[in-house]
Amino acid sequence: MAETARRSDGFDVIVVGAGPAGTAAAYTLAKAGIKVALIERGVYPGAKNVMGGVMYSQPVGAIIPNFWDEAPLERHIIEQQYQILSPDSAISGKHRSTQYAVQPHNRYTVLRAKFDAWFAGQADAAGAYLLTNTVVTDPIIDNGRVIGVSTDRPDGDLYANVVIVADGVNSLIAEKLGLRPVIDTVNMALAVKEIVALPRGKIEDRFNLEGDEGATIDIYGEVARGMVATGFIYTNKDSLSVGLGVILKDLVKSGLTPYELLDGMKNHPTIKPLLAGGEPREYLAHMIPEGGYQAMPKLYSDGVLIAGDAAMMVNGFHREGSNLAMTSGKLAAETAIEAIEHKEFGARAMSAYKTKLNNSYILQDLRKYRKLPGFISSRPQIFNVYPQIINDAATEFLTVDSVPKKQKQWKIWRQIVKKRRPLRKLLRDIYEGWRAFG
Ligand SMILES: Cc1cc2nc3c(=O)[nH]c(=O)nc-3n(C[C@H](O)[C@H](O)[C@H](O)COP(=O)(O)OP(=O)(O)OC[C@H]3O[C@@H](n4cnc5c(N)ncnc54)[C@H](O)[C@@H]3O)c2cc1C
Incomplete structure (x- = not known):
């Protein structure tokens, strides 16, 4: 049944x-001729936003084809490296392919202050009404249905048929709507990041790159100091993004500061030479929602949809967040467009969003890894015991010292593996790990 349309002084969305997430939604709506307001608390979009940051091309291209011709991008990634650290050594693996060197590149590093401003500018140019420096303070609810938002501007109430909540990890609006509880600190990581300026030539020499090619390194093991934590180094044009994320609950318990953890990583013998001579340019901190599928809020209600980090849409294992945000923003916009066509804005109409998410990689991937956050938080040994075992085993195996190889293998098993993780526990970890990966 058709429902009351928006107030005449309001927006459609x-x-x-x-x-x-929000800009993807606003751009999609504006392109479809919908009257949409995009409200941002920052002085400009991106002013307060932080990411590692690797931006994946496909979801951006699905919204703005050939975006790479105009968007402020740093480097296209041709190599992904993984390092597992012990205090004095590292085991690494990498994948590098010439397939990543041709257009359309699969992923780019970006600096969010530049990228978000550009992306929101595109939404503005497409017809969205971009309102910066404006904080949404509350949802406006009438008869159980969200009909607008209050802002911190004088006379700042705005009305619409649909509100898309894309206010990020600390979504106060989702909380105020009762769609999600206050997030448990076990489901939240605190990430710190430094932008380290380094001349282009040095980056290209150290990471074996040419021109605008880029590389990423994901770092595990010793950086975590026994907590659930991972680090990263991503190459930009003339800087490196160096950072680390740690589960908030662990960090509070440890009494350590994120700076101490990041400094520890930067001074590791395999990392230090990569950063040598670099000048810290910027220091940033932000939260990452890491709870996965089990910790997701209700995704819609009467007149409202929730997208991106506000809805816990982060795939921590694959280090994906911005792509889930963009795709969910686009799907939320498409749901709103259908609702406007049918003049139906209740929960039933909004539920089409959940169906779209179910049909996309977003909920399929998050559901696949639903047991992973629980598995990881209950097994901190993944971040300390196993990295040490792997590194010590490699050192023993690769040290040439006239000890017969059979004896070496026996030593690795008895003194390095079994002593630190008894067989029964090792098998249990493998079994549970296999199950957690779906
Ligand atoms: C250190 C770090 C590294 C990461 N690395 C990667 C990576 O390499 N690749 C990747 O894909 N993802 C990465 N992520 C995750 C990724 O950044 C997020 O998943 C993504 O930014 C989510 O987008 P979003 O639009 O939902 O939220 P956000 O990007 O947080 O945007 C929310 C916006 O809402 C605004 N806002 C908040 N409250 C209000 C309010 N009340 N009123 C008005 N405006 C408001 C904010 O200012 C902000 O602009 C990383 C995250 C961090 C912290």
């Missing part, structure tokens, strides 16, 4: 937050 209000989007809260001009990050990847």
Whole structure:
């Protein structure tokens, strides 16, 4: 049944937050001729936003084809490296392919302050009404249905048929709507990041790159100091993004500061030479929602949809977040467009969003890894015991010292593996790990 349409002074849709999720939604709506407001608390979109940051091309290209001709991108990634650290050594593996060197490149590094501003500018140019420096303080609810938002501007109430909540990890609006509880600190990582300036030539020499080619390194093991934590180094044009994320609950318990953890990583013998001579240019911190599928909020209600980090849409294992944000923003916009066509804005109409998410990689991937956050938080040995075992085993195996190889293998098993992780526990970890990966 058709429902009351928006007030005559209002918008068709209000989007809260001009990050990847909100801007993707606003751009899609504006392109479809919908009257949409995009409200951002920052002085400009991206002013407060932080990411590692690797941006994946496909979801951006699905919204703005050939975006790479105009968007402020740093480097296209041709190599992904993984390092597992012990205090004094590292085991690494990498994948490098010439397939990543041709257009369309699969992924780019970006600096969010530049990228978000550009992306929101595209939404603005497409016809979205971009309102910066404006904080959404509350949802406006009438008869159980969200009909607008209050802002911190004088006379700042705005009305719409649909509100898309894309205000990021600390979504106060989702909380105020009762769609999600206050997030447990076990489901939240605190990430710190430094932008380290380094001349282009040095980056290209150290990471074996040419021109605008880029590389990423994901770092595990010793950086975590026994907690659930991982680090990263991503190459930009003339800087490196160096950072680390740690589960908040662990960090509070440890009494350590994120700076101490990041400094520890930067001074590791395999990392230090990569950063040598670099000048810290910027220091940033942000939260990452890491709870996965089990910790997701309700994704819609009467007149409202939730997208991106606000909805816990992060695939921590694959280090994906911005792509889930963009795709969910686009799907939320498409749901709103259908609702406007049918003049139906209740929960039933909004539920089409969940169906779209179910049919996409977003909920399929998050469901696949639903046991992973629980598995990881219950087994901190993944971040300390196993990295040490792997590194010590490699050192023993590769040290040439006239000890017969059979004896070496026996030593590795008895003194390095079994002593630190008894067989029964090792097998249990493998079995549970296999199950957690779905
Ligand atoms: C250190 C770090 C590294 C990461 N690395 C990667 C990576 O390499 N690749 C990747 O894909 N993902 C990465 N992520 C995750 C990724 O950044 C997020 O998943 C993504 O930014 C989510 O987009 P979003 O639009 O939902 O939220 P956000 O990007 O947080 O945007 C939310 C927007 O809402 C605005 N806002 C908030 N509250 C209000 C309010 N009340 N009123 C008005 N505006 C408001 C904010 O200012 C912001 O602009 C990383 C995250 C961190 C912290």
